[in-house]
Amino acid sequence: LAQRKFLLEGLICLRNALVTLGAPLLAIKAVDEQKAVDIALKLSEQACEVVTDAAYLRQDRTFEENLNEKLIVKRRRLTRVEGNVCVPVTVLCAKPAFNATTIRKVAWHLLEKLRLEKWDDTPNIHCETGSALLGGEDAAQKVLQEFIASRLNSYDQGRPLCDTLQCMNIDMELSKAADACKTSSALLGGEDAALKVLQEFIASRLNSYDQGRNVPIGENQSFLSAYIHFGMLNPVDIVTEVQRSSVRKAAKDAFLEELVIRRELAHNFVYYYKDTYDTFDCLPDWAKKTMDEHRHDKRKHIYTYRELEEGRTHDPYWNAAQFELVYTHRNRPVFGKLRYMCAEGIQRKFRKHIDEYVRKNYERAGRELMPSNLLSKEKKDEVGEALGPKAKRARKSAPRRGLKT
Known part of the structure; x- marks a missing residue:
């Protein structure tokens, strides 16, 4: 229940961010993997390309593979976007890596090259129709406001998206999860909350991370794991912010070793041991x-x-x-x-x-x-x-x- 509450808080934050781009967030429940594939195919009937997160765990990879097979038949393209690790596993190493030494130097070399790419651009305006584009920025902004006011806000109110699909009411689901969840955790879900936790960590705890992270009575951990796990914070963003900070090099190195190298090892393991990683x-x-x-x-x-x-x-x-x-x-x-x-x-x-x-x-x-x-x-x-x-x-x-x- 606590995980569900945290996830739903993140979805609401994402929905609010997408509104400014004129893009709806459609949250739809799927009872099994086949149903999830059917939903993705239904939503992408008029699309030429489907974009998804890079998958690593067995169930997610099976979904991705099955979806890709169906899209190939329909002559559509599937693009995987890496958001779990700093360097995609298959780019870093083409086989299982058994210790940090084998990947550390290569990982940092590739990461520095990847960080030079301009990958975090956000569209300035939303353009729903070709006529809006021809009408200039003012016309496009008008279309955006009309779109938000008339249709976007009704997508997640439990109304049918089409004859066979129905969107989940995120606000209602969050209310149910919050009522049922008994927790003393102060962590809030969402990108905005994640950035606050990151900045607080850099400002007050990162400088002593290398010396105090394993003292259980202390508070020298980053508390960012949940945000990274649910995709609310990109590890590349964390690396950038940490390297910009003025804290001690030893503290930076200790934290980045865990964030980059150790997480790469974990993802390498589950990727190359897909069928047996939990046995x-x-x-x-x-x-x-x-x-x-x-x-x-x-x-x-x-x-x-x-x-x-x-x-x-x-x-x-x-x-x-x-x-x-x-x-x-x-x-x-x-x-x-x-x-x-x-x-x-x-x-x-x-x-x-x-x-x-x-x-x-x-x-x-x-x-x-x-x-x-x-x-x-x-x-x-x-x-x-x-x-x-x-x-x-x-x-x-x-x-x-x-x-x-």
Whole structure:
């Protein structure tokens, strides 16, 4: 519900921006992938070209591929626009990349070249008809105002777009989501809110990012992940603003490493492991062998899926991470790391900070948790079966080298 509320806030911001260009935002629900393809084909009946975001996850790529096949038959063109990463994955690397070293130099070289392109132009006027263009800018502006006043604002009021399609009322959907969502998150969706968060981060927290980002009680994170994830903020814009700032070079480098290189690695992984990126089949053989060997190790604590999800374990650090993620919808990097290790293995230099954070935030939060699908049930069940107390030691002694395919 929190994600839906955030997304709908972003759609309203986008709709308001498109109004100034004389372009309607049509939000239409699709019950499945085939229905989504049919909707796209229906809307583009009179178009010569369809433009879509570059897809990376399996379901999105399948939709894109199916749509492209149908458009080819109809002799229309499909254009993919990259908005997820700074450098398109296939441009950066033609095969899986197994560590940052293999892509870092190439990524920055390509990014500097891409940033020289003039890619963020916005049309100055809207021209609905050829006669308006011939009449000059004043005539075009008049057409724009008439268009907005007479038709544009009615597109998203739940009225049928045609015989088979009906637009979603975004304002009504947002109201429903806001009523049903119980969250203490102060993050608002939309490009305008994203830019404010970015400027606040650069002005007050970026300078200490390299030194304080992994201190869980601190506030040195950017909190931009949600905006990037939902396409409300382009990573290239973030790079540009950060490089323009006057903060310390070490802080800039640390942040841009995460924003550019680490995100490129993640997208590279899901792109080249399309069919297996969310299963154990994508793991290297030595990791599968280790987990299989320790499948039947005895464990001090065994938890159900619901207990892990709701933070009801013996480990206060795990519980604190779950509480913060569910209630504030912000995941601090250090807590992300804690989910992959035992509490006994936490580095001592972080213990003091984490203890302080738990006392201030977790111990006073004696509340029921809302159900939240943080991980798929299948994934959690597999992890619970496969990992044992000896698995961590085996992983540490495993060879640290690139994987071969």
